Amino acid sequence: MAGMNMFLSGNEAVAAAVRLARPQVIAAYPITPQTTVIERLAEMVEDGSLASEYLHVESEHSALSACIGASAVGARTFTASSSQGLLYMAECMHYASGGRFPIVMMNANRSVALPWNIYGDQRDSLSLLDSGWIQAYAEDAQEAFDMLIQAFAVAEHPLVLTPAMVNLDGFALTHTYELVNVPDPSDVDAFLPRFTTANRMDPEHPVSLGFTAGPQHNQAFKQLQHLAMLASGQVIREAEERFGQRFGRSYPGLVETYRCEDAERVIVTLGSVAGTVRPVVDRLRSTGERVGLLRIRYMRPFPDGELRAALAGATSVGVLEKDISFGYEGTVFTNVNSAFARSGASPRNLLNFIGGLGGKDITPTDIENLFARLAAPEGLETVTFI
């Protein structure tokens, strides 16, 4: 494998990927646990290894606004945020996707106040699932690195032109060091050439951007946005294929299945907690239990077909997520349930496990217990906190 193997934290892997993606403009505001991403980027700009305009903005709202402005002249742009900061960007997130600006953002998944808490859960990004961004969830630093490079390729694809967010679990992933293969810059340049777009201010052919569209036309723009997001699924798969050919690391598309083939009981989850589930699956498998793991890698576009296909044989499915829509159920569960409902063939038992809020530990024993509950689900509430 070409390139260099480096010992990097999740955040440092993201920064290393951004350096190779060569955004022309970076605008960011610090927030724990995202900070080391933008610190590393500032160092790279300082030492000349990254030729970007780096805007020290005074807020997250301005960070994304500035990225929109830069994207509106055709520049490749990057920002990073987390939690409260992501929510402060919320207005601009809808703005960026509605304007079809292919900005890439890294989000360090973190709990949302109140109570204040800096540790990882996924309520920040999942509460913005409807903002029109592609949402990817990485499990480890290498995947975060690779997803970040791919995110630019997908977002900028002419059939997509939609901003993309790569999520890393706060601390669990952002601050954990792993060996990461960092490819040669020339290989990344070949995978991710400079992009051009007609969606920009052009001195030769002036345009009006970000305009108003009244009732007669507004919905057409929204429908096109929807179609582009739907189209992004295939573009993601193609980008992964192209990436695999060039860099030798293959990815399985919008979901990753682990020992699901003949599984009766499957835990569906996303992010770094999959790393806790996988060895439990192995252990239970070794005692003859037919269990599996399905990891959602992309929440938007949502892998409804992949989910149904992978879980067609399962009788009990538990969705484990670090999120809750208060008074109802987890957002991931709602989406999974809807995917089954569309086919009219839901698994006999479909349960929602809420855990990890505000960084609450999810242990291998917890996972074993969840598989045990899936074995005897009768009488259980649909939604339980673990």
Add this chain to the structure above:
Amino acid sequence: MENRKERKITARNLDDREFFYGHKGCPGCGGSLAVRLALKVLGEKSFAVLPAGCMSAIGFVFPQMAFSCNAMISTFAGTASMLAGVAAGARALGLEGIHAVGFAGDGGTADIGLQALSGAIDRHDRIIYICYDNEAYMNTGVQKSSLTPTGARTTTSPVGNRLRGAVTPKKQMFEIVAAHGIDYAATASVGHPLDYLRKVEHASRVEGTSYIHVFAPCPVGWGHDSAETIEVAKAAVDCGLLYLAEYTGGGFILNHDPGEFSSIRDYLLGQGRFRHLGEEEIEAIVAQRDSRWQRIRREWRT
């Protein structure tokens, strides 16, 4: 810092081309005149950014596009930050001769957009930020902003037994941006178009952040005839409620001292929004003006 020689702009040598045309502004709109004139100075290489507000609402309704230079609507709070992004992107892409210019109203500048503006000034981004001040949220139907002057009736500072219009004085935006150590700032009025054009021209040559605060009457919100926009804008200068000034690294410069002020009373009572004011209230406004001018005449260069 400045580059190139400034040219003196007159009605004779000003660009004949129109870059803001066919918009849906109300008749006699001072804000649209401020935008139109500035773009004549900055020309076809303008990259204009306008937040949600009057000028964006009247200029960009698909498929009617009134700007013929590049232009975009920004988030309400994001004029200066989106403009900073435009400028950074243009620089990164090597686009030359571009003027990144923002046009935001008083609310978009002094209220919701102040933070982003402060950030841009702090970074000395090479942008031109023009605040067209019509002294209230006009696009949403005349609500009070922090640049609404004392005594003005708006829909959220009504006049009744307890309230007599806006109770707080107008924020001094020009001095606020100057206190940042901005590269260039100026006040202007659509009633003094050549002075305004000169300041836009100067701003276009500044290697850093420029801020121009242009007074722009709104006939609908202020309650005057649409034909009176220029007169009202002149009268505000003549009566001393508005001063024409500049700030550079060298400090404040007063461009024009009316000497003896014209009547504040006439200025106020000529507009529906002030017509409820009694003599005592007018006297208080006069006193505010006098103390401000005492300071200006003492401290600013002419």
Add this chain to the structure above:
Amino acid sequence: MSHPSRSKAYRPPSRLEDYPTGTVFPAGHLVETSSGWRSKRPVIDTERCINCLVCWLLCPEGVIRKSPDGRLEIDYDYCKGCGICARECHPGVILMKQEGA
């Protein structure tokens, strides 16, 4: 051309594929006029006009044009009849005339 004019050939999109990708559209694209807004129209007495250009400068719409022969003319497609030109005309050679009278 110094002034944009209404595009008479333009037809709004009716199918999804006719819409732009993103909120992007050619600048200076006019499909409607503002002439219906007006109750009075300014009329310039070009014989007496001294060509000082004050009206040209102060029109919020920019509808006063310098014609090739040096006279000023008004684009009534986009004049809203605000009356600033007549009010600011020093020699008083612009009159506001009732529409339809």
